[in-house]
Structure formats: structure tokens, C-alpha cells
Amino acid sequence: MNETITNLWSIPLLIVIPILTAIVVNLLYNRGRAIRAVSIASAAVLLVISLVSPYGFQWFTGQPGVTYDGTYTFNANVFSWKLSLEYYYGPLQQIMISVMSFLLLFVVAISTKSLKKNFGPYIALMFLTYLSAAAIMMVNDFYHLWIAVEIGSLLVAGLVAASGGGAAQKAALKYTFFSALSGSGLAIALALILGITGYANITDAINSVRINDLSGMYNVLYVSFAFLMLSWIYAGGLAPIHPLKSDVYRSAYPHATVMLQTQSKLTLVAIGLVLLRMFGTLPFAREAMLSISILTMVIGIVMALIQTDFRWILAYLIVSHSGLVTVGISLGTFRGIVGGLFQAVNDVIYMSLLLVCCEMVLYFGRGTSIKFSGGLAKRAPLLTVFVILGTLAASGVPPFNGFQSELILIQAALEQGLPEVAAVILMVSVSTFIALFRAIYSIFLRPGDELQQGSERFKLPGTTLMFLVALVAITLVLGIYPQLALNFLTESALKVVFVPWVP
Template sequence: MIESISNLWSIPLLVIIPMLTAIIVNFLYDKAIKPIAISSAIIILIISIISPYGYHWFCGHPALNPETLTFTFNPNIFGYKLSLEFIFGPLQHIMIFISSLILLFCVILSTIGLTKHQGPYIALLFLLFMSSAIVIMVNDLYHLWIAVEIGSLIVVGIAAASGTSISHKAALKYGLFSAISGAGLAVSLALVLGLTGFSNISDAIMYLKQFGIGEMSTVLYIAFGFFVLSWMYAGGLAPIHPLKSEVYGASYPHGTALLQAQSKLMLVAIGIIMLRLFGMLPFVKEVMIFLSVITMMIGVIMALIQIDFRWIIAYLIISHSGFVTLGIGLGTQEGLIGGIFQAVNDIIYMTILLLCCEALFYFGGKTSTKEAYDIAKKSPFIATATILGAIAASGIPPFNGFQSEIILIQACLKEGLPEIAVLILMVSVTTFIALLRGIYRIFLKPPELQDQDNSNVDLPKVLIIGIIIFIILSIIIGIYPDIVLRFIIPVVKEVLSI
């Protein structure tokens, strides 16, 4: 499936272009940002669509074949890689395509809707995309750590960019925890490196397979424990969900759309790496399932008792992250397909909801459910779109959420875990209840006071186009899930064949 090129042209561009754009817009600060940022986002989107599959060995160092002691640049011949290896395969293709689509809308929306001096903010959006692209493409333990590290720092920046006291607090708390989980991941990598001597993940796994671990399994277990720590942190799983949901709620909704895409990508990427590295140890999958179930339930219960629509969505994002990790934790073919597919669907329908939430800012920015605002009368389109988003999020056909949840439920039943299947159903239903509470108060209920201004609000066309595109994507994937599944299935087969 993946062709044997070790110098695929598109991989460095997907990392370097966002970085250079970030540097330029950060320097320009408030002048001429719009054309540069938008054109660069479009270029990234095009690259992510047209790129072929392959590898990139940064700095151009070959692999060493341990038997013949010869160097080779051919990735098909086995060898211990001297270079830093990135992979662009089907999984990366679909994931990076969706994140770059969200990046494009995010950038346009922030250039339209925000006050000036937005250079640093747009720089952070591009860097956020860069970090998620690195996380999903990288095949190197050490580089993974750096990507998680820079990713969490950028999340802090995006949360702090709105400058309110809530967002500052959220950013500071999340930033403090990055010290713990980043150091944890570093300890984990140190242990794996000490055990195998290879920072390339495939090489490390090959070494473990070849020579076994024997009595050194203690070391691998502790490495797994620290790895889980960073997984919980990067994806916002329980018990770090209060901090992550705070970050989601305190950022601007379009920023949250990109943030949640990044965290889903991190969950998938780190989850697959954990499955590959530690999958053969007993109790590893059980730990991953345990964390997912707790996250699913706590997230959705916390969403029920929120009084702000942004916070409801924030907790639902957390809760649905549990689906993704549950699928990966099951470790079976159906489970993995369901988990990764759920990540794709989740990014799409949560983006619909978040863009609708962004529209609320144009109606005065009130997202609390304490008062009724009767938005449906002012903008029937946004109300309809939010309800469609809620339906998609609750896994009702013909939207995309249904397709992945049914795969996950089947995977659980096949594994002999009907309780988890019941929990998935419960979470889906409760998602609908939680969202409908907010939707009813904000969109449908007539206001108690009649003296509210009824002036017409012009929503940016890009926002409407964005919502429509993501709803169409949701319906298309809901009807023809093969569009996405054909990217995911080969990857899953490859992961499980190792």
C-alpha cells in the first residue's frame, strides 16, 4: 500500500509551510496577514489532498541492514533507520485532510471576526495544525515527545489568546500539567530507549519482537504507565478532563474546533503507538478500556449539568474522546476501525456544533442556558444546523456518528463485553439530552423579556459555507461510510499484523 519512497516531497512541506507562515504572520502582527494566511492554508489543503503515499527520512541518512551491514535508502529493505522517519499513509491522508479543512475555515473566520493584532493568534493556529500533523505522521519516539510538548504549549497559547480571566486560568492550569505529563513521556521514552536502543518506533518493536523482553517486562510496564499519563493529558481523558474541557470552553469556538481535532489526532496516534509497543503485555488493553469508559461517562454526566452551551460541547468532546480510545483499547480489528472512524466523525460533527456556537457570538455572544434568546427566530439556519449537528453527535442515521458507533457496539459485543455496548448507547442518548437542553433554551424558547433588540445580524458567508460543508460531509459519510473506511481498514490491518 505504502510505496517505497524514502523522500516523499509532501511531508516536509506539510510541516515547514505552517511553520514559516506562523513566523511571518507573527512578525507582521497586524498588516497583510489575511492574504498570506489564507493562501498558505489553501496550499496546505491542496498538498494534503494530492500527496501520494510514502516515507520521508529527514536529513537524508539511510538505514543500516544489521545482517549485511550495508546502508540502504530503500524503505522496503529492512534496516535500522539512522534518520527521523515520517510516514504519510492512508490514515495520515484522511486525518490531515480534515484538519487542514478545519484550519482553512478557522483562519478565514479569525481574520473576519476578530479585532486587529491577530498575527500571534493565527500563528498559533498554524502551529497547532503543524503539531497535529507531526503527531500523526511521526514514527519516532523522541520526536513524538517534542510534538506533544509543542502541542500542549500551543494549546495554552490559543486558550490564553482571548485575554479573559477564565481563559487565562484555564491556560495556566493546563500549562502547569504539561510539565508533569511531558516529563512523564520523557521518562517513558528513556526507559524504552534504554531497553531497545532505538528511537524509531518500528525498529524498537522489531527489536522487542526479535530478542524478547524476558524479565525486563517491569521496565516496559513502567514505560507504559508514563505513556498513558501523556495520553490522558494530550487527549483530555479522565482524570485530566476538567482542565482540558476548561480549555475547550474558554477558547473561541473556531479555535476549539482545531483544538479538538488536534487532541483526537493525538489520541489516535499515541493510542496506536501504545498498542504497537505494549500491546503484547497483559492488562494493557484493560487499562486503556477502563480509562475510556470512565471518560465517556464522566464527560457526558458533566455535560448534563453545565449551564453554558460552550461548556456542554466542551464536555461532550471529552466524552466522545472516550469512544475513540475505547475502540483503540479493544485492540481488535473492528475496535480499531471503529475507534479511528469515530475520531474522524467526531471531528466533523463537533466542528458543526462549534461553528454554530461561533455564530452565537455574532448574536451578542451569549451562550448561557440561564436565559432564553430565541435565536431560531433570528436565524433559522443556525438553529437547524445546530439540531442537525446534535443529531449527528447522538449517532442517529443518516449522519456519520451512527456508522462508527454501530461498529464500536459490534466490536464490544464480539469481544463479549455487552455492558460497554450498553454504555455506548447510553452516552449517545445522553449526548442528545445534554445538547437539546442547550438548544431548547438558546434557540427555541421565546425570551421572557420582550425588549430585546431584533436587529438583523449578518453572519459571515464563510461561516455558513463552513457549516454547510461539514453537514454535507457528515451526511455523505453517514450514507457511504466506505469513503472513509477505505483509508482506515488497510492501516488497521497493518497495525494488527505486526
């Protein structure tokens, strides 16, 4: 296949700008206004780059060499070589990274406004989290995949520990201890794949597996599949590791959780597609992925039903809805993959809406426990409207975006002859409504204590109001015109199903 260089500037910029911003923001000690200006400008630049960037490849070590007499060893054939370390920016990467940049812009704006102390390192961690998620999304070789996953897990721990509080630090310590197993497992998987195929590049590895006869070495492939799936589970917070991940989601600040859940959804999509492309033809590989996804959905939603704190409920709902994303991917059909990717986009958006509402509940000085609160609807009616809209979107009610992706997922499950999976997806969306509405009733609608009753209304800060309005607008637009997002996703899904060696 002939590949041409069409993209020489945007992929390096998407990696370099977050690093530079993190360094600069770290150096601006205690200058809140400067940090705010720099970080917002940088996030806006990232959003513009991700929107206007052309599609194409970025190869490392592709530059011409210089000889002693001053001439270049330039040769047009250099660009026809397939180099191993490779990034790719395509339609799927464009929509995912654009959504993440949009969220980063507002999250940075909110956090620089609401935090009081020196928050330079915190913003730096936020940008580095963005960097790791973008790298995982664009990468097409196992080596960079491993490094980006490792960096991402350390950054999650850093971002959670920076939120302060004993629970947050405990969650960070547990999560980092576990990265020992996951990271070593990913390194072993990488070494085994390198040993079998001889390539770190995913495209070349898939071609090598297809061309060469590996019938005697299926055991090695299965072991590397298992280790790679372990890191998938760890980075995305699927079933056996979900207690650690829900601890992480719950104990960070809600606006930091927006970035954390975006990162883990993108990681799930990227590593899931890699697993499907590389190991999708192995018998029982997709079944293993599917069973993990179903287990995640079920346990997440059941645990969300019995929580008594809004933050806990949201944490377990995020876990459960990551199961929805991976069900679509692990079905492995065209419609399933489209549904999974679309669910990832939608999920990131409506969960951000709910998380920002949760942040506002904390900001107004009410606890998020559903036992000792109530009566917030009288004092913050606008927030109540937003949180109810977010609930409707999350539980898949027609005019919102959650409905469209869940419909596609249910159709995909029925097409595959798995009506049970369709039933589980339906029940998850219904139970999402129950779990969220318990919290909303207790916090917002129930008459509160007399001590908490006041006359004056709470006012939403301007940035937050803009963010909420924008998120609601996106959920409505994507719910009414799903083609806007599906146009980006169909090409990638077709490639994964029919030509899996193409990134």
C-alpha cells in the same frame, strides 16, 4: 522488509509550510488584509498537498556525504539502511490531515474576519497547532513523538491564553503546570524504551521486544507504558485530567476550540495506536486503556448533563466523545480500531459544526448561558436548522455520520463479549442528545424575554455559512457512503492488528 523512498517532498512541506506561515504572519504587524490573504493561501496549499501527496517514508539524515576531492560518497545501499528518525504518510495520515487542513482553512478565514485587533500571533499559534498535530500523526519514532507532544501542549496553552479573559489565562496556567509531569514522564518512558531495546524508532523497538527475551524486564516495560499512557491522557484530555482540558475547550474562542479539539483527537489516535502496537501484547495493558476510556465517556457525559452553559456542555461532550474514540482503539480488534478511527473523523466534523454554531450565538450578542436566553429561533432560523442537524449527527441518528461509527463500535464491543461497553456507548449517544437539546431548547426554541425580542433577522456571515453548509454536506455524505472514509482506515487497522511493526 524492503522500504522504498516514494515520498521526498510532501512530508517536509507539511511541516515547513506552517512554520514559514507562522513566521511571516507574525512579521505582518497590524496588516489585517495581508495576514488574511497569506494565511488562507497557505492553508489552501496545505489542503492540496495533503490531498494529492503520495504515500511513503521520510528519513532524516539520509543525504549522501561529500568527500574532499569533490566526489560523493553516494551509495545505493544508503537507502536500504533503516534510519532511526522516520516519518510516514499513509492512508490514515492522509484522511486525518486532510480533514484538519480543511478545518484550518475555514477556521483561519473566520478568525481573520471576526477578530478586530492585531491578530498575527494568534493565527501563527493556529498554524503551529496544526503543525504539532500533523507531526504527531505522521511520526514513527519516540523522540519526535515526545517533542511534538511537548510543543503541542505549549501551543494549546498559548492559543487559550491568547483568547483573553481571566478564565482562559487560568486554564492555560493550570494546563502548562501539568505539562511538567507529563513531559518529564514521556522523557522517562523514552529513556526506558531506549535502554531496553536500544532504538528510538517504534518499528525497531517493537521488533527488538519481539525477538529478544525480555522476561526479566517486564517491570521496566510496564513503567514506561504507564508514563506513556500518562502523556496520552494529558494530551488527549482523558479521565483524571479532563477538568483541565474541558477548562481549555470552554475558555478558548469557539473557532480556536475547533483546532484544539482536532489536535487532541489526532493526538489520541496517534499515541493510542503507538501504545497498542508497542504494548498491546502485555497482559492488562489493553484493559487499563479500556477502563480509562469508559471512565472518560461516563464522567464526560454525566458532567455535560448538569452544565448550564452551552460552551461548558460542548466542552464536556468533546471530552466524552474522545472516550468513544479511545474505546474503539483500546478494544484492539480490527473492527474496534476501524470504529475508533472513523469515530475520530466523524467527531471532529460534527463537533466543529456545533462549535461554529456556538460562535454564532456569541456573535449575535446573546450569552451562551441557558438560563437567561431564548427566542433565537425566530431571529436566526437558518442557524437553528444547522444546530439541530449537528445535534442529530452527534447523537447518532441514522442519516448522519455519527450513526455509522457508533454502530461499528457497538458491533466491536459485542464481538469482544463486552455488552456492557455497548450499553455504555448507546447511553452516551442518547445522553448527548439530552444534554444538547436542553441547551438548544433554552437558547433557540423557548420564547425569549420581551427586551430581547426584535423584528429584524440576524444574518449569517458568508464564510461561516459556507463552512456550515460544507460540514453538513460532509456529515451527510459520510453517513450515507461510509465507505468513502472506511477505505482509508481499513488498511491502517489491519496493519495495527496483524503487522504492528509496520507504521
